[in-house]
Amino acid sequence: MKNSLRVLAALAFVALPCLAQAQTGTINASADIATVFTFGASTPLTFGSVTPGTTATASGSIAFSRNVGVIWTLPDAATTGQLTGPGGTISPTYTCGTGSTASTITSSFSSCSPATGTTAVLTVAAPTALVAEFVIFNGSLSAAQTNTVPGTYTGTIRITATPN
Amino acid sequence: MRRPWQRGVLAALLLVWSGTVAAARAQAVTVSPEQGLSFGLLLPGTSETVALDDVARRGVIALAGSGSLDVAFVLPSALLSPEGGSLPISFSAVSAGLLSSAGGATAPLNPQQLVRVQLASDRVMHLVLGGTAQPAASQRSGHYTARIVVIVSQPGT
Numbered sequence: 001m002k003n004s005l006r007v008l009a010a011l012a013f014v015a016l017p018c019l020a021q022a023q024t025g026t027i028n029a030s031a032d033i034a035t036v037f038t039f040g041a042s043t044p045l046t047f048g049s050v051t052p053g054t055t056a057t058a059s060g061s062i063a064f065s066r067n068v069g070v071i072w073t074l075p076d077a078a079t080t081g082q083l084t085g086p087g088g089t090i091s092p093t094y095t096c097g098t099g100s101t102a103s104t105i106t107s108s109f110s111s112c113s114p115a116t117g118t119t120a121v122l123t124v125a126a127p128t129a130l131v132a133e134f135v136i137f138n139g140s141l142s143a144a145q146t147n148t149v150p151g152t153y154t155g156t157i158r159i160t161a162t163p164n
Numbered sequence: 165m166r167r168p169w170q171r172g173v174l175a176a177l178l179l180v181w182s183g184t185v186a187a188a189r190a191q192a193v194t195v196s197p198e199q200g201l202s203f204g205l206l207l208p209g210t211s212e213t214v215a216l217d218d219v220a221r222r223g224v225i226a227l228a229g230s231g232s233l234d235v236a237f238v239l240p241s242a243l244l245s246p247e248g249g250s251l252p253i254s255f256s257a258v259s260a261g262l263l264s265s266a267g268g269a270t271a272p273l274n275p276q277q278l279v280r281v282q283l284a285s286d287r288v289m290h291l292v293l294g295g296t297a298q299p300a301a302s303q304r305s306g307h308y309t310a311r312i313v314v315i316v317s318q319p320g321t
Contacts, residue, residue, distance in 0.1 A: 022315050022316060022317035023193060023194075023195045023315070023316050023317070024195065024313055024314065024315050024316070025195035025196065025197045025225045025313070025314045025316070026197055026311050026312065026313050026314070027197045027198075027199065027200045027201060027223045027224070027225060027293075027311075027312050027314075028200035028201070028309055028310070028311060028312070029200060029201040029202075029203070029223065029240065029243060029253065029295070029309065029310045029311070029312050030200060030201070030202050030203065030243065030307065030308065030309045030310075031202075031203035031204065031206050031212075031243055031251055031253075031297050031299070031307075031308045032203075032204065032205045032206065032306070032307050032308070033205075033206055033207075033208060033251065033299055033303050033304065033305045033306055033308065034205050034206060034207050034208075034305060035305040036207070036208060036305070067208060067303075067304055067305050068305055126304075128302070128304065129300075129301075129302030129303075129304070130208050130209070130301055130302050130303070
C-alpha cells in the first residue's frame, strides 16, 4: 500500500472518532446551611411569696439553640439579677451556667455578676451538631435579705450570646 | 505511478471521509452550562426541593445543535463543605427536564437514566435540573457544593 493510502486510512480512523466524541458540561450544585443562633422560651426565676426572715430559692432558664460557637456575657455586669422593691435593692446569690436540660448546670459561668458587661463569662467552641441548651440561673435569698419591707421585688437577668 | 484501483480506493475513502466529516459537523452539538443548581439558605433538619420551574435556583445547561442526542447525568449523592461536612441530596425520576423554548413547557426527563433527546437546529434547547437537599438536624452551618456533570453523545458513537 502506498504511503498516501496509509496516511489517509489512518486519518479516517483517527479523525472520525474524534469528531464523534461525547461532550460534557458541568454545573455546580450548592447549598448554605444557615447559622442557628436563637433564644427560645424562658422560665422566669420566681421566689414566690417569701416569709420575712426565711430563706428562699428559685430557678429560671432560657432555651438556646445554636450550631456555632458562642460567647456568653452578662451586660448588666455586677447588677445582674438584682431585685428592687419597696425596701430597696436585694442582691440574690446566684449560680449560673448552661446545661442540656433546664434543671442542671453542666458548664458554669465564671461569674454571675461580672465586673463588666463585656466580660466573657463562658466561651464555647462550635459544636459538631445543632445544640439545644439552656442558660440557667439558680438564685437564693438569705434570711437576712428577706427580712425587709414587704412588697414585690423585681429584676431582670439579661444574657447576651455572641457567635464565636 | 498509482494503479487505477488504488486511485479508486483513494477517491472512495476521500468521499466517505469528507462526507462523514460534513455530517458530523452538521450535527455538532454545543454544551454550555448556564446556571448552577442552588438550594440556597437551608435550616438544619429541613429538606428543600428545587422544582423544575424554579427559574432562579434550578440548574440549566444549554444544548445547541441538531439531531438526536443521548444525555447522561453524573449526579452526586451529597454536597460537601470545605470542613468535610456532607449534606445529602437526591434526584427523582422527574428531577430533570428539557425546555424547548423560553416560556414553553418542560418535558420531564429521568436524570438517573440515559435519555435521548431530539435537538432542533433552529433554537437552543435547555436541560434543566432540580433536586432535593436533605440537611440533617445536626447539619453544621456552612457552604456546601458538588459538581454535576452532563455527558452528551450522539447515538451510536
